[in-house]
Amino acid sequence: MEINQLMxxxxxxxxxxxxxxxxxxxKNAHICVGGRIAENPTQANLALDVRHNNDPRARFIPMPRLxxxxxxxxxxxxxxxxxxxxxxxxxxVAGSICFGLRFEPPGEGTHRYAHFQxxxxxxxxxxPLSGMPPLPESYPAFxxxxxxxxxxxxxxxxxxxxxxxxxxxxxxxxxxxxSMTHHLAEYTETMRxxxxxxxxPGHQ
Amino acid sequence: MERGETVKILVCDDxxxxxxxxxxxxxxxxxxxxxxxxxxxxxxxxLTTFFHSVKKCLDDPANFDGPRAVVFDDYDIGLFxxxxxxxxxxxxxxxxxxxxxxxxxxxxxxxxxxxxxxxDVDFDLRYLVGDYETRADLALxxxxxxxxxxxxxxxxxxxxxxxxxxxxxxxxxERRRKQIELVLRHWRDPLLAVLQLPTDEQSLSFLSLHPRxxxxxxxxxxxxxxxxxxxxxxxxxxxxxxSRSIPTERDRRKISDALENPAEVSAFLSNLAARVVAADLDxxxxxxxxxxxxxxxxVPHLLLRMPFLLGDAAGDIAAWNAAVFSETAPFGMDxxxxxxxIADAVYHGSEWVESPAFKxxxxxxxxxxxxxxxLQTTRRWADVVFCEDTSTFETRxxxxxxxxxxxxxxxxxxxxxxxxxxxxxxxxxKPTGRLAGVSSSH
Numbered sequence: 235m236e237i238n239q240l241m242x243x244x245x246x247x248x249x250x251x252x253x254x255x256x257x258x259x260x261k262n263a264h265i266c267v268g269g270r271i272a273e274n275p276t277q278a279n280l281a282l283d284v285r286h287n288n289d290p291r292a293r294f295i296p297m298p299r300l301x302x303x304x305x306x307x308x309x310x311x312x313x314x315x316x317x318x319x320x321x322x323x324x325x326x327v328a329g330s331i332c333f334g335l336r337f338e339p340p341g342e343g344t345h346r347y348a349h350f351q352x353x354x355x356x357x358x359x360x361x362p363l364s365g366m367p368p369l370p371e372s373y374p375a376f377x378x379x380x381x382x383x384x385x386x387x388x389x390x391x392x393x394x395x396x397x398x399x400x401x402x403x404x405x406x407x408x409x410x411x412x413s414m415t416h417h418l419a420e421y422t423e424t425m426r427x428x429x430x431x432x433x434x435p436g437h438q
Numbered sequence: 439m440e441r442g443e444t445v446k447i448l449v450c451d452d453x454x455x456x457x458x459x460x461x462x463x464x465x466x467x468x469x470x471x472x473x474x475x476x477x478x479x480x481x482x483x484x485l486t487t488f489f490h491s492v493k494k495c496l497d498d499p500a501n502f503d504g505p506r507a508v509v510f511d512d513y514d515i516g517l518f519x520x521x522x523x524x525x526x527x528x529x530x531x532x533x534x535x536x537x538x539x540x541x542x543x544x545x546x547x548x549x550x551x552x553x554x555x556x557x558d559v560d561f562d563l564r565y566l567v568g569d570y571e572t573r574a575d576l577a578l579x580x581x582x583x584x585x586x587x588x589x590x591x592x593x594x595x596x597x598x599x600x601x602x603x604x605x606x607x608x609x610x611x612e613r614r615r616k617q618i619e620l621v622l623r624h625w626r627d628p629l630l631a632v633l634q635l636p637t638d639e640q641s642l643s644f645l646s647l648h649p650r651x652x653x654x655x656x657x658x659x660x661x662x663x664x665x666x667x668x669x670x671x672x673x674x675x676x677x678x679x680x681s682r683s684i685p686t687e688r689d690r691r692k693i694s695d696a697l698e699n700p701a702e703v704s705a706f707l708s709n710l711a712a713r714v715v716a717a718d719l720d721x722x723x724x725x726x727x728x729x730x731x732x733x734x735x736x737v738p739h740l741l742l743r744m745p746f747l748l749g750d751a752a753g754d755i756a757a758w759n760a761a762v763f764s765e766t767a768p769f770g771m772d773x774x775x776x777x778x779x780i781a782d783a784v785y786h787g788s789e790w791v792e793s794p795a796f797k798x799x800x801x802x803x804x805x806x807x808x809x810x811x812x813l814q815t816t817r818r819w820a821d822v823v824f825c826e827d828t829s830t831f832e833t834r835x836x837x838x839x840x841x842x843x844x845x846x847x848x849x850x851x852x853x854x855x856x857x858x859x860x861x862x863x864x865x866x867x868k869p870t871g872r873l874a875g876v877s878s879s880h
Contacts, residue, residue, distance in 0.1 A: 416821035
């Protein structure tokens with residue numbers, strides 16, 4: 235399964251759960267991200283096709299259930315920047331507050347390394363996140379050590395879902411629901427390698 | 439051609455020459471010598487007498503002493519062409535849909551088929567059940583009758599049109615009789631337990647909203663007072679709620695009231711109600727339990743979720759296909775894995791399912807099974823999909839005959855709605871919109 239297909243199926247899962255989310259939670263999230271949320275699989279597909287933040291089709295895509303106990307819902311956005319290198323935007327909403335993180339490839343200036351940082355500017359500077367507490371937005375810029383789209387995506391999902399009982403099981407569900415279990419190893423092996431997983435389920 | 443099981447089929451049409459076409463198709467299916475036609479004025483006379491009995495019963499069900507014998511009683515399967523407009527019954531043009539519900543309720547014919555209600559639909563992409571709105575037990579088209587898979591265990595070769603959701607009709611009729619007996623014995627009992635479906639809260643959480651609410655509008659899953667949970671729903675509750683056999687609520691209420699006094703109720707009325715409810719539950723099982731594969735999972739869909747159950751043969755597509763129609767344990771799976779992890783989850787309500795099934799909540803919550811899934815090297819598993827239109831496993835990119843398999847999204851609420859078809863030429867898959875926007879590649 236190519237990474238674009240995996241992101242789509244991950245997005246479809248998130249959109250499905252979002253449609254059943256509590257109305258109060260949905261309202262808070264809409265306020266935080268300015269209402270630009272992919273509400274169905276078609277909008278999610280379009281959002282994953284955009285190439286820059288200012289594209290009118292750009293929307294935040296709901297993520298499936300998170301493991302963060304204090305976060306109500308997460309959203310991601312994956313615009314392509316600098317050629318074919320993808321960056322990932324992550325927004326976490328907790329009540330009426332939220333925060334944004336961006337996973338970026340090496341850029342210009344002092345951020346000439348792959349990193350993630352806090353940011354409130356998503357989907358273009360005209361639509362900053364609402365409700366984000368004052369957090370530093372250029373630094374700290376934590377190195378990620380990779381610009382590879384697959385690895386960045388796996389970092390993203392592991393960060394919000396955890397590994398065992400989280401991202402691993404979620405990937406298992408996605409590949410099962412797609413009748414593609416044959417291809418699961420491509421991602422689980424990468425995940426184990428880049429995350430440095432040393433112990434496996436059943437071996438603990 | 440493998441001969442079908444012995445079964446008595448009544449073929450009903452308004453025009454005698456069209457009956458000939460139906461019989462030709464049955465002949466191709468190897469069943470013509472078990473079919474008897476009822477057409478034209480003979481059908482008119484039969485229906486006239488029949489509806490007279492129906493009206494008499496519905497006018498005063500408590501004091502109805504039973505109908506006159508009618509030819510429908512003597513047959514196992516009734517094939518009713520939906521176009522009955524040439525029958526000289528008076529009133530608006532008749533259709534099979536106007537007849538079959540009453541045939542089900544008021545006769546001993548266990549299984550009815552409506553023909554040609556949707557002549558431009560061969561395969562249902564919405565709910566994988568066929569026409570879910572038909573009042574018959576199954577809706578087919580004339581040309582489907584020649585398909586041996588409706589009548590026998592014949593498999594054919596390669597990409598033969600053989601929808602997984604089609605029952606084998608002789609067995610379906612026999613299972614219906616057993617369903618009716620079961621409903622009759624347990625009329626006032628909670629139906630989930632009698633159907634041997636799990637009733638614990640965690641297992642019930644696997645059911646989406648539609649399965650929970652489809653049997654009765656009075657079922658609630660949110661603890662509202664005066665409303666029943668689905669685990670409390672009884673067979674008698676379903677009779678009042680569903681209009682598929684007896685359309686008007688007033689008529690159902692009269693029958694239901696007559697059934698309230700067990701000491702005085704006639705055997706005819708009890709059997710009528712059991713027949714009606716058995717048919718509604720059969721459809722519910724097909725549309726809401728087996729279709730979505732949430733609470734019960736059948737062999738092919740279980741293998742897709744847990745390919746390692748095939749053991750060393752998980753890389754061999756022939757082993758996958760051998761398992762599809764296996765009817766005895768271990769159903770093509772590795773015997774040791776089956777005994778240790780799967781045997782306890784077998785669904786034993788064989789009257790209600792066409793093929794072997796397993797309780798998915800039990801398997802999903804089996805941590806050892808889930809650990810096995812992640813411990814295996816998945817590349818050793820064949821890269822296959824299950825084609826719902828041919829009942830075969832095919833390699834992902836290319837099906838039998840060279841056609842590209844197509845993914846579609848059925849209209850289930852749960853997670854297992856993405857399925858595959860081979861897209862056989864000259865077969866009409868509807869609604870076509872469900873094939874749109876879903877890539878079959880990677």
